[in-house]
Amino acid sequence: MPISVELPSLGESVVEGTVSRWLVAEGDTVTVDQPLVEVTTDKVDAEIPSPSAGVILSLQAQEGDVVQVGAVLAQIDTEARGSAPPPEKKPEAVASLVGETAAPSPAPEVVKSDLAEPRATPVARRMAEEARLPLERIEGSGSGGRITKQDVLRHAVEAEPSRPPAVMEEQPKASQGSVKNTPAYARYTLQSGDRVVPMSPVRRVIAEHMVYSKHTSPHVGTVAEIDMSAVDQLRRSHKQAFKETHGFSLTYLPFIAHAVVKALREFPALNASVLEEAIVEKRAIHIGLAAETDRGLVVPVVRNADRFSLTGLAAEIEDLVERARSRRLSADDLSGGTFTISNPGRQGNLYGFAIINQPQVGILRVGEIKKRAVVLSSGGQDSIAIRPMMYAALSYDHRAVDGAPANAFLYRVRELLEAAEIEI
Known part of the structure; x- marks a missing residue:
C-alpha cells in the first residue's frame, strides 16, 4: 500500500524548507526511521526519516526545490518486499513544489482584478x-x-537600482575619460582559472x-572601547575552581551576555521589533548568540536570559554551543531571539558592524580582548598603563532607535563590564 512522506513541521515559525540532498533513490528498499532526505530551513537542518519500511516508488521533489510544510516529498510502497524499478516520471509530480528550479508551465491568461x-x-x-x-x-x-x-x-x-536618480539643475559635463550610462550593477564574467563554488x-x-x-532596516553603528581588566581578574580568580565544579571553562562571553541583559532591561527600546506602524518593546529577553559551525552561521537562543545568574548563563551558552557544533539544535533553539551578540573569534578581530537579525532591532558585535597602552586619569594626574581592551560595536535599526538611546545603552554595557560587580 503506497504511503506519502510529507515535510513535517520543523518549528513554530517554519513554513517551508529546501531539499538539500536525497539520501535514497527511486527503487531503494528502506527501513523504518531510515533517513530519506536532508532539508534546510531558515532555522535548522534536518533529516526526514521514513515512516515505514518499503520501497521508494517516487521522489516528488528535486534537490534545491523549496517545499511547503505538509507537501509530499516521496511515495513508499509498504507492501513491496524488494527493489522495484522506478516509475515513469510524470511532469505534474512537482506540482506542489515552490522554487525557482522547477520550470513553470505556461499559464492561461488571467484578467487581473483589483479584488484578486x-x-x-x-x-x-x-x-x-x-x-x-x-x-x-x-x-x-x-x-x-x-x-x-x-x-x-x-x-x-x-527595486533599488531601478529607481531613477535625483536630477540636479546643473551637472558638470562628463570628461572624455568618464564612463557614461554606468549600470547599477554589473555581472562578473568568468575568467580562465576561476573556480565556481555553488552555494550550499x-x-x-x-x-x-x-x-x-x-x-x-536602516543600519546605524556606534562603537565603545571597554577596559576588561575587572572581568579578566574575576575570571582568572575563578577559572580553575569553576571548571572543576561545572566541567567546562568559564569564557568571557557569559560576562558580556550578563551585562547586555542588564542593559536591555534598562533600555527596552533595544529589545524590540518594528510591527507595521508601531514599535513593540518585548517583556521577555531572549539572547541570540551567533555561532560559526562547519555548516555555516547559526544563532541559538538563550531564552529568558534575565532569569539566569552568570553561572546559569555560562551553562546555557556552553550547552547551546556544544549542540550547535554537533548539529543537535532544534528549530525552536534557533527562533524567538530579541537581541543578538556576535563574537566572530579571537584572531584578528578588532571590531566590525554585524547585520541585524530580523525582526530584532539591535546586534552587538564584540572584538578580541587585546592588551593595549591606555591613558588613565586619577586625582588630576594622567598615566599610561597596559590594559586588556575590547571594542564593542552596536548595529541598530534607526526606524526604532535613535542615536542617543543607542549610545546610552552601549555606555551602560561598558559601565557594567568595567565594574564587573558579579557573583560567580
Missing part, C-alpha cells in the same frame, strides 16, 4: 508587508505563479537573510 489578491507563501507575504513591497508588482516563480520568499528578496534588490542551501539562506535585513 496575488498568491504568495506566508513567508513571502510577511516579508513583503514588512518591506512595504506591493505583491502586485512582484513576479512569482512558484507553482501557478505563486510568489515565494526568493521572489520578494529578488524584487527588493532589483545553508549559505543561500544566510545570503537571503542578510540581503533582506539590509533592505528592511
